[in-house]
Structure formats: C-alpha cells, structure tokens
Amino acid sequence: xxxxxGFLFVLxxxxxxxxLIAYPIVYTVYLSAVDAHGNFTGKNYVNVxxxxxxxxxxxxxxxxxxxxxxxxVILGTxxxxxxxxxxxxxxxxxxxxxxxxxxxxxxxxxxxxxMFHTEFGIINYMLAGAHVIPAPIGWLTNPATVMPTLIAIxxxxxxxxxxxxxxxxxxxxxxxxxxxxxxxxxxFWAEVWHVTLPQVRPVLVAVTLLLxxxxxxxxxxIYAITQGGPADLSLxxxxxxxxxxxxxxxxxxxxxLSVLFFIVAAIIVAVYIRVIPSNLGAAx
Amino acid sequence: MSGAGSSMRRRPxxxxxxxxxxxxxxxxxxxxxxxMALSSIKKLPELFTVPPHWLPxxxxxxxxxxxxxxSNIPRYFLNSCIIAGGATGVALILAVFAAYGFARFEFRGxxxxxxFVLVGQLLPTAAIIVPxxxxxxxxxxxxxxxxxxxxxxxxxxxxxxxxxxxYMRSIPxxxxxxxxxxxxxxxxxxxxxxxxxxxxxxVAVVVYSFVTCWNEFVFALVFAQDQSVKxxxxxxxxxxxxxxxxxxxxxxxxxxxxxxxxxxxLAFQRLFVGGLTxxxxxx
Numbered sequence: 001x002x003x004x005x006g007f008l009f010v011l012x013x014x015x016x017x018x019x020l021i022a023y024p025i026v027y028t029v030y031l032s033a034v035d036a037h038g039n040f041t042g043k044n045y046v047n048v049x050x051x052x053x054x055x056x057x058x059x060x061x062x063x064x065x066x067x068x069x070x071x072x073v074i075l076g077t078x079x080x081x082x083x084x085x086x087x088x089x090x091x092x093x094x095x096x097x098x099x100x101x102x103x104x105x106x107x108x109x110x111x112x113x114x115m116f117h118t119e120f121g122i123i124n125y126m127l128a129g130a131h132v133i134p135a136p137i138g139w140l141t142n143p144a145t146v147m148p149t150l151i152a153i154x155x156x157x158x159x160x161x162x163x164x165x166x167x168x169x170x171x172x173x174x175x176x177x178x179x180x181x182x183x184x185x186x187x188f189w190a191e192v193w194h195v196t197l198p199q200v201r202p203v204l205v206a207v208t209l210l211l212x213x214x215x216x217x218x219x220x221x222i223y224a225i226t227q228g229g230p231a232d233l234s235l236x237x238x239x240x241x242x243x244x245x246x247x248x249x250x251x252x253x254x255x256x257l258s259v260l261f262f263i264v265a266a267i268i269v270a271v272y273i274r275v276i277p278s279n280l281g282a283a284x
Numbered sequence: 285m286s287g288a289g290s291s292m293r294r295r296p297x298x299x300x301x302x303x304x305x306x307x308x309x310x311x312x313x314x315x316x317x318x319x320m321a322l323s324s325i326k327k328l329p330e331l332f333t334v335p336p337h338w339l340p341x342x343x344x345x346x347x348x349x350x351x352x353x354x355s356n357i358p359r360y361f362l363n364s365c366i367i368a369g370g371a372t373g374v375a376l377i378l379a380v381f382a383a384y385g386f387a388r389f390e391f392r393g394x395x396x397x398x399x400f401v402l403v404g405q406l407l408p409t410a411a412i413i414v415p416x417x418x419x420x421x422x423x424x425x426x427x428x429x430x431x432x433x434x435x436x437x438x439x440x441x442x443x444x445x446x447x448x449x450x451y452m453r454s455i456p457x458x459x460x461x462x463x464x465x466x467x468x469x470x471x472x473x474x475x476x477x478x479x480x481x482x483x484x485x486x487v488a489v490v491v492y493s494f495v496t497c498w499n500e501f502v503f504a505l506v507f508a509q510d511q512s513v514k515x516x517x518x519x520x521x522x523x524x525x526x527x528x529x530x531x532x533x534x535x536x537x538x539x540x541x542x543x544x545x546x547x548x549x550l551a552f553q554r555l556f557v558g559g560l561t562x563x564x565x566x567x
Contacts, residue, residue, distance in 0.1 A: 005470060006389020013382035013445060014397055017404050020438045024415035031415060079309060087302050095550055099313050102549045104499035106517040107538040111320045114531050122319055125335050156312070188298075213406045220501040224521055238410030238502075245414045246506060254414045262411040269406045 025262070031255035044256035053232050054240065054257070060147065061236040064222070065215035067151040068158070072211055073204065075155065076162020080200075081192060083163065084170045094167075101160040109224035112153045116140055140226055146234050154221055158214070162207050169203035170196065209268070216265050237261050317542070324348070324535035331531050347536035351523075356511055357537050360519035363508075366429055367515055368497035371436035375444045375493055376486070378437075383448035384474050388457065405442035413506050420507060427510040435503050440493035447492070451485030452478060484555050491552045495545050516541045 035041045048054060083094050100108065115123050116139040124136040139149045173196065181191050219238045222228065228235035228243070241261065245254035323331060324347050326340040351357045385391075386398060416435060417426065425431030459481070460473045468476065479486070501517045508514045514522070520537050523530070 004391065006385040006391040006394070009381045009385025009389065010391075010394075010397060013378040013441060014400070016378060016437060017401065017441060020416070020434065021404050021407060021412070024412040024419065027415035027419065028412060031418075082302065082305050082309065085302055087299070087306065089306070093306050093310060095553060096310050096313050098549070098553065099317060099546060102495065102546055103317065103542055104501075104517060104545065106499070106501050106520050107320070107542050108316070110520060110534050110538060111316045114323065114535065115316060115319055119334060120332050120336060120531075122336055129335075156316075160313070210406075213408070216408050217410060217502075219410060220517075223505075224501070238408070241410050242413065242502070242506070245417070251414055251418065258411040258414055262408060265408040265411065269403060 028255045028258050028262070031252055032259045035252060044252045045260075048244075048253050048256045048260070053235065054237075056232055057228075057235045057237045057240045060234060061216065061238075063147060064151060064154070064218070064234075064236055065212060067147075068154040068215055069208060069211050071151070071155040072159045072162050073208060076159040076207075077166050077200075077204070079159060079163035080166035080170055081196070083167055097163060098160050100156050101158065101164075103157075105157065105220035106224050108153065108157050109221050112156075113140065113225045116149060141230055143230060143233050146226060146230065150222055150225065150234055153225070154215075154218065157221065158211065162211070165203055165207045166200055169200035173199045209271070212268055213265070216261075216268070320535050320538050320542070323531060324539050326532055328530065328532055347530075347532040348540075350530075350533050351536045351540060355519075355523065355533070355537070356514070357516070357519050357523070357540060359511065360514050360516045361540065363429075363513055364498055364515040367432045367436065367513070368494050370429060370433040371440055371497045372490055372493040374433060375437050375440035376489060378441055379444035379448050379489065380474070380479065380486075382445045383452055384478060386445070386449040387452035388460070388478075401442050401445050404438065405446065407438070409438070409502060413502070417506055426507055427513050429513060431507050432504065432513065432515070435507055436497045436500065439496055439500065439503075443496075444489045444493055447489050448482065448485050451482050451488075455481045487552060488555050491548060491555075495549060498545055 032044050033040055033042070035043065079097060083090065083097065115121050118124065118136055118138040118141065121136075121139075123139070124133070127133045128136060137145060139145050177195050177199070178191060181195050186194065217238060218236075219242065222234055222236060223239055223242070226234045228239050237257065238261070241254050241257050244250050244257060322338070322340065325343045325345065326337075327342060327344050327346065330337060330340060330342070382401075386394065420426045420431045420435070425434065455478060460477055463473050463477050498515075499517065500515075501521075504515045504518050505521075508518060516537075520534065520541060523534055523537050
C-alpha cells in the first residue's frame with residue numbers, strides 16, 4: 001500500500017519526538033557556543049575541558065561501562081544457557097532471575113548501599129564471618145573499592161536483561177543443529193562453543209550495544225549511592241553534566257560538556273545502526 | 285525442548301551441578317530483596333547492631349506506619365501513578381498510529397523515520413536535560429504533571445512504536461484487506477480489526493512504559509523539584525537524607541515502591557518478554 005496515508009499515521013509521533021529530541025539537541029549546541037549574554041564564544045569548551053575532573057569523569061565512565069558490560073554479558077549468557085536446560089522448577093527460576101532488572105534502580109541503589117554499609121552492612125558481616133576479609137571494608141568510601149563495588153551492583157541489575165534476550169535467541173535455534181552436533185559426538189561445551197554461541201551472536205551484538213547506551217546514561221545507581229564521591233573517584237560524565245547545570249547553574253558549560261558527551265555517544269550509536277538493523281529485525 | 289544438553293543423556297553429576305547453579309542464581313537475585321524486606325520490619329536499634337541479626341527479634345510495622353502516615357510517600361505514590369499513567373497513555377495513543385503506519389504502509393522516507401525512532405531510544409538522556417529544562421521552564425512546565433509526562437514520552441514512545449509495529453507486522457494483512465473491500469475506512473480497520481488483534485502487544489507496551497516511568501530517576505530529579513509533583517524515586521532518595529538515613533524507613537518505602545512493579549511485571553511476564561525479544565530474534 002503506497003501513498004501518503006502511512007506518513008500521516010506516523011506524523012504525530014514523529015513531530016513529538018522532533019520537538020522533544022531534535023530541538024533540544026540543536027538548542028544544546030547553540031547554548032554551548034554562547035556566553036551568558038548570548039554572544040558567540042568558545043570559552044565554554046575551554047572551561048569545561050581544562051579541569052582534570054572532566055578527564056577523570058570520562059575515564060571513570062569508560063571504566064564503569066566497560067567493566068559492567070564484560071560481566072553482564074558473561075554472566076547473562078551463562079544464566080541463559082542454564083535457564084535453557086530442562087530442570088524441575090525452571091519456570092520459577094526464570095521469573096526470579098528477572099527480578100533484579102525489574103526492581104527500580106533507586107531501590108537497588110539504596111538496598112545495596114545498606115548491604116555494603118561499612119559498620120552495619122550484611123556483606124561485611126558475612127565476609128568477615130567467613131574469614132574472607134580480616135576487618136570490615138568501607139566498600140563505598142575506599143578509593144580502591146568504590147568503582148568495582150558500583151560495577152558489581154550494576155552487573156547485578158542488568159545481567160538478567162542479557163539473560164532473557166540471549167535465552168530468546170537460544171530458543172530460536174533449530175533443534176536439528178544440536179542433533180547434528182550430537183551425531184558428531186560433540187560434548188556439552190563443544191556444543192555451546194560451536195553451535196550455540198555462533199547462533200546467538202547477533203543477539204549478543206545487539207544487547208551489548210544497548211548495554212553501552214544504558215551504561216553511558218547510567219546516572220541513577222552512582223548518583224544515589226555515592227554522588228560521585230569519594231573525591232570524584234566515582235564521578236562519571238552524565239553526573240558531571242547534571243552537577244554543572246543544576247548544582248553550579250553553569251548551563252552553558254553543561255551544554256558544552258553535553259555536546260562532547262553526545263558526540264561520543266553518537267559515534268557509538270552510528271556503529272550500532274550500521275551493525276544492528278538486520279539483527280533487530282523490527283528496524284525495517 | 286530446544287537447547288543444549290537434553291535431559292536424556294544427563295548424568296547425576298550434571299543434575300547436581302544444575303541444581304547448585306540454580307540455587308546460587310536464585311539467592312543472588314533474591315537476597316537484596318529479602319534483606320530489604322527483613323530490614324523494613326526491624327526497629328532502629330536492631331538495624332544498628334553489630335553483628336547484624338538475620339531475623340528481627342521483634343518484628344514491627346512501625347517503619348511502614350512512618351512511611352504511610354508521617355511522610356510524603358503516599359503523595360509521591362499518587363504522583364508516580366499519575367505521571368507514569370499519563371506518559372504511558374500519551375505514548376500509547378501516538379504509538380498505535382505510528383506503529384500501524386510503519387507496519388502496513390510504504391511511503392517516502394520510511395526507513396529514515398524508522399531509524400530516527402530507533403535512535404530516539406538510544407539517546408543519551410543526560411545530554412539533553414539542560415535544554416529540555418530551559419525549554420520546559422519557558423513554557424512553565426517545570427514542576428507540573430504535564431512537563432514530566434512530556435519528557436517521559438521521550439523514553440516511552442520510541443520503544444512503544446518499536447514493539448507495537450513488530451507486533452502488528454506479525455498479524456496477517458489479509459484480514460484487513462477483506463475489511464477494506466467491504467468498505468471499512470483505514471481508521472475503522474485499525475480500531476476494529478488490527479488493534480483488537482494486537483492487544484497482547486498493547487498490554488506489553490503499557491506494562492513496559494509504566495514500569496519504566498515508575499522507575500525513572502534522572503528526569504524526575506531535574507523536572508520535579510516541588511513536593512506536589514515529586515515521584516517515588518525522588519521521595520526515596522529524599523527520605524534517606526530527611527531522616528538522616530533512617531534505614532528502616534528507607535527499606536519500608538523501597539518495599540512500597542517495588543512490590544507493585546514486581547507484581548505487575550510477573551503477572552504480565554510472558555507477554556512482555558515475548559514482545560521485547562520478538563524483535564531481537566527475528567530477522
């Protein structure tokens with residue numbers, strides 16, 4: 001069916017998205033290039049790039065996103081493989097495995113902050129009780145542990161998402177591939193390596209890039225738990241933008257940082273669009 | 285029946301291994317939730333005991349009493365319902381038309397528009413909070429329900445369009461063609477034939493949108509600074525500072541916020557997971 005009718009159906013949604021997405025992006029670029037009086041200047045970028053904290057926030061972000069994704073994908077895939085086996089109670093375990101993903105981010109943040117509490121937290125108690133650690137650790141205040149701890153919480157929150165997506169991919173694998181492998185006498189792990197993984201690779205690529213985007217956006221956990229501390233050690237760029245704009249009220253500086261952040265994210269999205277449409281199916 | 289390692293050739297050790305791994309998985313997923321529930325029924329002194337007690341000596345509902353009657357949480361609960369419901373509704377109305385347009389018509393620029401919608405879903409939201417804030421302030425929409433509903437549409441609309449159009453594509457077009465021959469209008473076909481058939485997809489979209497808005501934190505932090513419109517996530521973070529981190533209260537408020545979404549999600553789980561994963565596995 002050709003013609004303009006389809007376009008008319010799509011138009012309202014597109015207009016709303018243009019107003020709420022395209023316009024703000026253009027406006028950000030404008031804001032980043034003017035001073036408080038509306039005169040064009042490059043100072044915002046200089047002011048934002050000069051301090052060491054900007055670089056630190058960026059590297060923290062890369063560390064946070066990269067570290068999270070590696071474990072999210074590995075644990076999520078292993079979980080999916082487990083949940084694809086047949087065993088008693090499987091459907092209940094499948095439902096329970098989704099819970100971390102469904103729990104609101106802010107709730108996950110406060111609950112884990114309470115569990116990681118230095119003095120009264122259950123985690124220090126259990127680890128000390130099992131003699132894994134000699135003394136309570138200030139997980140969220142110690143410079144050496146704060147980022148790994150935040151990454152662990154983020155992994156807990158999102159590995160179920162990887163698991164359900166990969167599980168759906170596993171279920172779509174035709175059974176005769178496994179039968180052929182069995183005829184060839186393949187072991188369980190040989191099957192995983194030679195049959196399963198190649199078949200779910202498109203899903204993994206799609207999921208990984210989604211995780212990158214969500215990671216780049218991931219303010220909630222860190223903001224609610226450490227607010228970027230101690231001493232900016234867990235500060236990431238999105239939180240820096242928020243603080244510049246709404247704590248220091250430097251809207252122009254925040255806009256400049258937004259533009260830089262946006263460019264980095266856009267490069268990743270561009271890669272996504274090149275690689276993914278055939279995998280996501282729904283894109284076309 | 286699909287999957288590696290069918291049960292026929294499974295050895296006893298493998299069964300034990302599967303059992304252990306499933307138990308570990310369940311414990312990892314549920315432990316924080318369980319600890320939240322246990323902490324929410326402990327009295328303050330018991331929360332601050334070293335070593336911590338696993339089970340409360342004197343279980344109490346006092347924390348829930350505080351949350352329900354001596355805090356702003358009920359108001360925030362209502363705000364969350366209105367805003368999440370509103371944003372879900374707005375996105376759904378727009379998405380039904382857009383999804384139908386994408387699923388059933390060919391028109392110039394369609395691939396670009398589809399890509400644009402897809403990109404909307406991948407947008408780094410932190411990069412647009414500043415201009416959105418200024419824009420909303422210009423229209424006096426900061427600290428209003430409509431302001432938050434509008435910005436949440438950014439999050440819900442792209443995914444709603446995406447999920448719903450892939451669902452509509454899976455419905456055979458012949459039914460609609462028959463109705464068109466019988467003289468039904470385009471809109472008549474959409475509302476009398478396609479939409480009823482796409483109902484499971486609609487439910488999936490509604491659940492996903494609602495839960496996403498319910499959980500959203502960053503936009504709420506920026507655009508809802510007044511008590512009259514603050515949502516639960518903001519209320520929760522506020523609760524911890526307001527009472528100098530009354531952990532019992534925080535945990536009770538967390539329960540109040542979490543239980544509805546978990547129940548909602550589990551009730552519609554099959555439908556929802558099917559809708560979300562359909563796009564990723566086809567094609």
